[in-house]
Amino acid sequence: MDKKKELLKMASIIMIVFAAAAIVISVLNVYAGAQSLNVETMDTETRQMLEESLQGTETTIEEAVQTLANTMYVVFIGTIFFNAVKIVVGVLGLKKCGTDNPKFFKGWGLFFLLIGIMSISGGINPLAICNLIAGIIAPLFYVLVASRR
DSSP, X not given: XXXXXXXXXXXXXXXXXXXXXXXXXXXXXXXXXXXXXXTTTOOHHHHHHHHHHHTTSSOOHHHHHHHHHHHHHHHHHHHHHHHHHHHHHHHHHHHHTTSSOTHHHHHHHHHHHHHHHHTOOSOOSHHHHHHHIIIIIHHHHHHHHHHOO
């Protein structure tokens, strides 16, 4: 039981740390994205590219940039929310790792594992690595270790 408890504790800590890292990286990405989405300070090459891609439409550059910024913020809020849930589940996992009830770990592990597999983007970057570890590896530990007798 001690080995099982330690493995569940380790998986919970991994989930907490990498979900928190994903939040920090997301904040930095949004800050950098917001800086680059300023029409007034946009470089001429980017502005020309946008003008060309919007030719023939009634959309202005300002509207296109605002739509992109709004989309970025919605994705950001979703990322923050989902990783905050991972942190809460990780903290609860630390409290429950001594119990003999594997349902918590199996349930949350399968849920995060399913979502993690569905969200694999194929890109390699710090955020993708954090999401891989907190969204697939730690939940996989939850499921495998909780299934052990």
